[in-house]
Amino acid sequence: MNRRFAGAVTASIALAGAAAPAVPAGAAEAPGASRGPGEVDFTGIVALSNCSGSLVRGPRSRDSDKALVLTNGHCLEDGMPKPGQVIVDRTSTRTFTLLDRTGRTTLGTLKATRVEYSTMTETDVTVYRLDESYAAIRKRYGVPALRLSTARPHDGTEIRVVSGYWKAVYGCKTDATVYRLREAGWTWKNSIRYTPQCRTIHGTSGSPVIDARTRHVVAINNTGNDDGERCTLNNPCEVDRKGTVTVRHGAHYAAQTYLLARCLGKGGDVVLSRSCALPRP
Secondary structure (H helix, E strand, O other), rough: OOOOOOOOOOOOOOOOOOOOOOOOOOOOOOOOOOOOOOOOOOEEEEOOOOOOOEEEEEEOOOOOHHHHHHEOOOOOOOOOOOOOEEEEEEEEOOEEEEEEOOOOEEEEEEEEEEEEEEEOOOOEEEEEEEEEEEHHHHHHHHHEEEEEEOOOOOOOEEEEEEEEEEEEEEEEEEEEEEEEEEEEEEEEEEEEEEEEOOOOOOOOOOEEEEEEOOOEEEEEEEEOOOOOOEEEEOOOOEEOOOOOOEOOOOOOOEEEEEHHHHEEEEEEOOOOOOOOOOOOO
């Protein structure tokens, strides 16, 4: 997971994709990124102190509900969850920088009241609950939340990875769905692998992966194999149904979010019922 410390980017991951990354004019361009079509912008995108994230809503969300921010589990402010650990309903005072649609301007600061859900087991996700509703945020800043898709993206889906930390948009396609992705002590299910043209960098962890056609969030950018090592930290490996391990040096991955979307109940609560396939505490 490519962690950096001492004032640099902490708990940040590089990702990959299919077309050249697109950075709106005036936005901070990620090193190595080139400009391209920018049909997906920074609407609903936030920057964390160490990662990227997004303002999101589920299929049952109402405008009066307290808003949610989505990022990676490994972007949690007090350290990465341990293998098997699931955190629910924990107090938080984390803040997020809300960007305008161009990524050039900071609109304001959003504040969390709690961690709704966080884990690095089977997936890599943190959901924060804010102190303001979707309606209040839209009235104050003119920014709607991104919608979480309840469906899996098909292989070959045209996507955009939008980093609030770097203010960069990367154009990509999904390459394949990986049965199991293993990194150090963590194992993730049904991760998305990207085609190699999106050259995302440290600080893009937690970026929403947006279906370019529907504009819905389908995954969260989370890891990549840096050094060609086998199943070590910063070097995830793929494991198929037969247990065969494949190492793809330079490959990058994201955690799908359809399970989270299906588990969001009324009020934006993550409802860990029998019908919810997310890990439980």
